[in-house]
Amino acid sequence: MIKFKINDKEVQARSGWTVLETARQYGIEIPTLCFHESVASSGACRLCMVELREENWSKLVASCIYPVSEGINVYTETERVQNVRRWIFEMLLSECPSSKEVKEMAKKYGVFKTRFPVQNPNESCMLCGLCTRVCEEVVGLSAIATLDRGVHKKVGAPFLRPTEVCVACGCCVTICPTNAMRSRIDSVRSNTKMQLAKAA
Amino acid sequence: MNIEGVKISEILERYPAKPEYLIFLLQDIQKQYGFISSETMEQICDRTGVPLTQAYSVATFYQSFRLEPKGEHEIKVCLGTACHLKGGPRIVNELERRLGVKAGETTSDMKFTFDTVNCLGACAIAPVIVIDEEYHPNMTAQKLEKQIKTLGQDMTEVSEVLGHA
Amino acid sequence: MPKENVAIKSENWRLNSHKDLNDLQKDIIESRDPNRLEVVVCHGTGCIANGSPKVSSAIRESLLGAGINVKLMPGIKTTGCHGFCSRGPLVIVRPHGFFYQRVTPKDAEEIVKKTLMEKQPVERLLYKNPKTGKTILTEKEIPFYSLQERIVLHNIGKVDPTDIKDSIASGGYQALAKALCSMSPEQVVKEVEKSGLRGRGGAGFPTGRKWRSALKAIEKKGYPAYVVVNGDEGDPGAFMDRTIMEGDPHAVLEGLIIGAYAIGAKQGYLYVRAEYPLAIKHLEIAMEQAREYGLLGENILNTGFSFDARINRGAGAFVCGESTALFTSIEGKAGNPRPKYVRSVEEGLWGKPTVLNNVETWANIPLVIEKGADWYSKIGVPKSTGTKVFSLVGKVNNVGLVEVPMGIPLVKIIEDIGGGVIGGENFKAVQTGGPSGGCIPYSLKDTPVDFDSLTKVGSMMGSGGMIVMDKHDCVVDIGRYFLRFLEEESCGKCIPCRLGLIRMRKILDGFSSGTGTKQDIDDLISLSQALQDGALCALGSSAPNPILTTLKYFNNEYLSHIENHKCPAGVCKELITYSINADKCTGCRSCARQCPKQCISGDKKKPHVINTENCIRCGICMETCKFEAVIVS
Structure with missing residues (x-):
């Protein structure tokens, strides 16, 4: 000790x-x-x-x-x-x-x-990076990352387009300390996945 | 795209297929094509095994990477301390006025890309601008006008369109 | 002919011992006629931009046209930066040593005819001492050079950086051979410790101690371990490292290989800024040649020691000069600094023990090893040994690169070597240490330039940029400049840096537009403290330095912006007006033609007037006027 x-x-x-x-x-x-x-x-x-x-x-x-x-x-x-x-x-x-x-x-x-x-x-969002870390480290997908740098830094998927890599697991939404991910998730999750989720 | 595809594969094979060569490949691709398209970035990711998200994150983190095609001529204005003290910002304003675009942008006719750069270490000849890799020392608004004229007919067209003949 | 022998050696001969190296050096020197005329043309970035490639080809053409016997044909050599950049393009004729400045292609014919054929100097190209008015014949007699102590830069301007033979002839790789063939790694580390050498990259950490810690870390964690060159010289206004990499790449490489031998590293990395293409090219050539000669790669000098290195080009991020960000960048990722409470010598590149030193530090290593720690530690002052290379820029007459012993008074660099401020007045402030450093006022002109004294006055050595400011430079403006620079360069990971820098800058914006208050100054100081204490890496934690030193030494200037809404230096656009002094105006129309807003009126040959309402205060009229008729108030 x-x-x-x-x-x-x-x-x-x-x-x-x-x-x-x-x-x-x-x-x-x-x-x-x-x-x-x-x-x-x-x-x-x-x-x-x-x-x-x-x-x-x-x-x-x-x-x-x-x-x-x-x-x-x-x-x-x-x-x-x-x-x-x-x-x-x-x-x-x-x-x-x-x-x-x-x-x-x-x-x-x-x-x-x-x-x-x-x-x-x-x-x-205050760019704490919990969402990107959980996606990379826990989910193992890296569907989102911090993009750009400094005052221009933001969280998103490549080319700021929804990505099929996202499986809509919701970990980023859950871990987000300020609920910012909730309103952003649709810009990350690709449409096909969303439709699948709806169908299910 | 086929011809390009051949060349891309040549570039991709310059380095071992490891994540640590991501930046090397982004640089070489940009040198060859002037910018990194989303397709080439995906090919780089396939080669290096880096997730696309991380490659995109890297490409947007570093200032030198372009994700959009650049203009025929590239004008860079140094904004190191010496250039700042000796009138660099004035050159930037003047170029913005003449080209009608802000630093980092390309004119709509794809003739000029204009950007500012961090200290080039050529402080003795401040303020300095670089046009298509060539250094131009002790720049003034007057000299800038001349330089721009030597770039030829292209420029006058732009100026006329923008009403700055 | 001995010359041919050398050629054979370079192609087929790996150097297999210290003796081989000595023999080669002797052969190269003997094959050269010491009386052979040689025209040395500076090909540093500054001179190249001023047209030196055109000068060297014009001289070459004139020589060919002059019908000189081939055997007597003078050589033309292009070298790295001579340092006296404000006088470029520079040409030196050896062996006389005639020093020609501001040479143009038009001068080539006269140089060939008068100097190379008749052995006479071309008077009009010689340097004139502005203080005495006397013409000076050779480089050595020019105060700019004679007051310096050039040991790290000793080869630059003398050797062709793209020819390893030139480097070997002047003693290159002797230190490496000495270390590998007659010293143990332990002895090398001891020698570096004893020399007192401190890192030239900024903080001044003792190099020997760093190497020692690496050895301890390796003991604990085992190999691999790495050696890395930090060539990401990002401080605006600093170009020492660029000059060394461009002008004497073998010195950097030699230092790196010695370091690798000392800690037993097999792999090294040179991280060089993308903005320095010539440095990258010269280093690549140097490494290729060193491999050919058996000085890099497998079984160096047949001693059984193997080491190789590769170059990583930076991609445009100032923060990558920070050690942990540099490592993540070499690993191929975005250069976000890692929070570190474990030092990088223990957990550096790929999490392994790593020795990272900057370019100038590595270039000092061969000197320490070859001439010994005792010799080295006698230069400079006890706690800051050796010399330091500075890039002297801004409002000073002799802009360029200077190397001086540590501890020299600041004023000596600015006044004696730098030739004082343009216009002859005292300097207002000297900014050292770039965006992490501070502004030293004229009243502290006698401050010794060494690590500890500079820190004591609130600035820092930094990598060695020295920016001279005069009364036309505004401290609020320079503070805004550095903050904006860092704001753009911040990686954005930690909140104090990402959100704090921009807010500090906005407070300064308020000062420069006349809306600032005294409360803002208190806020600025308190926020500065939060950044110093709270930021994750040195980029943010040292960012307040330029602001805090100017607040301390130039408080009145801030107050003048706040209380009187005046910018005494005449820089802050919103607090100044341009007008024309009718007595001086000749009515030449130059300014009126250049004015982007067409707000200057007046007939030809009659005094002009500026319409202040439309004036955007761009300053082009002032820049254009040849009669100093445009005044700012």
């Missing part, structure tokens, strides 16, 4: 565990959006940042992928951690304003509104 501290409290973890896993074991809350037990962690949403402190240095790490080690001091609610979280929530409120889940979570962490203009009031 590996012993270390979270918020000055002694905790124990098995080797190979992440800080997030350990924290959840002890009921210490750390917010996440892009994390799911059934797929590999990608460290993309950065909501799970925690501060590591030693005598003369400190740094922020993503707890969903940071492996535990003996004697580290983890803090989940420092000013630096909260600053990152607050900005992420504010940016998400302007980027995917139609997501109830994001709004709820933001509220919980004290962010009620955003200073940034809302681009698309109907958007609820």
Whole structure:
């Protein structure tokens, strides 16, 4: 067993565990959006940042992928951690304003509104990539992927056309933390499959 | 398509049939045909064993890949820091005005594709533009006009259509 | 004739020992007449763009037309970048060393007649020291060169990069032979550790320590292990690595093979930006020739050590300069950085132990091995040893590539080597480290240029771009430029980077259009902190640097945008107006002809007027005017 501290409290973890896993074991809350037990962690949403402190240095790490080690001091609610979280929530409120889940979570962490203009009031996807990861890793099909990059990044099928690779299993819809996949699934699933599904 | 098909198979066989050669093949195909069509991308996927979704994801991630045919002439404007400080953005605006398209687009008559590029490392001759692989140093709006004229009749036609004769 | 022997060797002879290499070197040198006239024409990207290929063919034609005896025929050699790019195309005549600048094809005949036949310099093509007005005959005497310490660049401008024999003649592959034939891998690693060499790619991690960690990782995980060259020089305004790959590809290759020997790697990769076609071509030729000579591939120099490498062309993604993104790109995938809390020396390419160093670092390795760590560590300052190559660009007189010992004061590079700012005023700021670096103001001009001192003032060494800014450059504008650049280049995986950069840039857009507030500055600082702490890779976490340093050193300029709605540098379009100074205007109509909005009026030979209502502030009139009559306020 590996012993270390979270918020000055002694905790124990098995080797190979992440800080997030350990924290959840002890009921210490750390917010996440892009994390799911059934797929590999990608460290993309950065909501799970925690501060590591030693005598003369400190740094922020993503707890969903940071492996535990003996004697580290983890803090989940420092000013630096909260600053990152607050900005992420504010940016998400302007980027995917139609997501109830994001709004709820933001509220919980004290962010009620955003200073940034809302681009698309109907958007609820925040590109956490859970849908593409589940399709690749669990379903094994890679019917969808993240396309393009940076601010132009989006989730979709090749050439943004419905694809026959999709078997309409619904895993992406289920795993989506903001319900964004529900409205998008028809742009991914090819018509023949949809008709088949209807016929069945 | 048959003639092209032969050539495509030649390109495909340049590298071992492994996923790691995806980018090599996309580059070689683009060099040969100027762009990557959905059919050729599928052939690359068959060869390398990469799912089409991932190939498409790669092709849209990297800036140099084109999924649509490009124009007869390709004009690239460098927007490295030195070019930025020495008037690169002015060249971009001027080209947008003259060609009637935005950076990254092709004129409707397929004559010109115009794009901006990251630093070409030719900072001493900033601002620099590249027309069909040839570097043109110390570009100014005036010089641009001349360069465009040397591209020949084609350009005047475009200009006339757009009313910028 | 010894010359023929060399030819036979190159075709049929693999080098099988250190002695073979030495013999070949001797043969090549002996076969050459040291007094033979040679015209060296720079074929770096800058000079090529300025027309140097036309110059070399014009000289060739003039030579053929001059009826010189074949035996006495001067040679023409094309080399990599000489560095003095603002004076190109450059031509040097050896053995005299006459240095000709801004040569055009029209000058070819005179060079042939006067210099090659009569051995006299062509006065008008020589460099004139702008400070003293004195004409300078040779390269060595020009301050731009004489104040540099060119050790990494020593071959560039001297050897033909497409001819391995030229490289071998000037000592190429001697370090490799030394390492392979008389040093153990452990000794090689020790020597690199002792040299104090730090990575030239940005963060300045000690190279020896990196190699040592790789060895430890290999001990734990076993082989395979890889060595990789990071030639994805993406920082705008930086072209050191391009010049090295183009001008001395064998040095990079030699360093890489030595590194492979040190850690026992069998396979290497050179990841080179697609924007550098000439570098890729020269590296390909170099690798082919090295294989022919038994310096790359199976059983190198008959020592039993085998190693080969391949080139991966980048496909246009700045983020691939980041180590984990570079690895995913080599693996054939989209260059998304991996979240890493395990270092890439342990889990790099294909998840195996990998040593990744940038081009300039690899090119330093042969020097360290051949001349020894003691010699090397005496150059520079204790914690930053050796030299650093910088690309000096922007508003400086001598634009080009300079190599200086670490620790040299910034002002010396800008003023003495760079010849100061165009127009003679003090520089306003020097931007180092590209989009991850910062702006150093004139008041810190004495800052020693080494890893730690630059970090201390809020900037960083980066890969070595040095962009000189003068009073006509606006810090808000330059901040917007870098943020827009990174916004386009962000992979978009993590939220702080994908959503944060664009929002930071929009705040700056507000400043430059006069709608910013003081609250925005506080927001900017706080958001910057969130990016530094929260972004997944260095692209995002170092992105605030240019903003934070300018906020620190040029706060008044920001306030002027916010409070007075003025852009003191006259750059931000929405805060400036163009007008014409009637005293200076000659009425030549040039600006009126060029104006895309036809909003300049006035009769010929009478002062013109700009109709500010229709003016789109494109600045073309100012660029066009030869009499400095267009003013911006």
